[in-house]
Amino acid sequence: MDFGEKLINLRKKNRMTQKQLAQKIGVTASTISKYENDNHRPPIFILAKLAETLGTTTDFLLDDVAGLREKNSVNAFPLIGNPELEKWYLELPYTLSEKDLLLLKQISEAIEKQKS
DSSP states (O other): OOHHHHHHHHHHHTTOOHHHHHHHHTSOHHHHHHHHTTSOOOOHHHHHHHHHHHTSOHHHHTTTHHHHHHHHHTTOSOOTTOHHHHHHHHTSOTTOOHHHHHHHHHHHHHHHHHHO
16 A cells, blocks of 8 residues: 555544645645645655654555655665665655656765765
8 A cells, every 4th residue: 555545544534534634734635635646745744743643653654665666766766775865765755857866876876985
């Protein structure tokens, strides 16, 4: 189950409309719709509000991290094994193009080479 599906299920389980959920966490109903349709990913501070409001954890909401990444970047920026970069990557907006993500990957690789 991807992020949007989890959000829809939890919102309905809590008997809330998109508008009600949006008001509770301080965003618009259209923003909730974008999250539910996997068009945008919430920033970390909104993710925390969603989890708290819906009675779950951020870990549960983000359980399909690999699926989210592949859907949006064709696995252009794999960071498994580096929790700090993985967390940073999750904060990137959906709007980054594959070209942008490939550039970030090249930068990451250059940094790793400098460390060696």
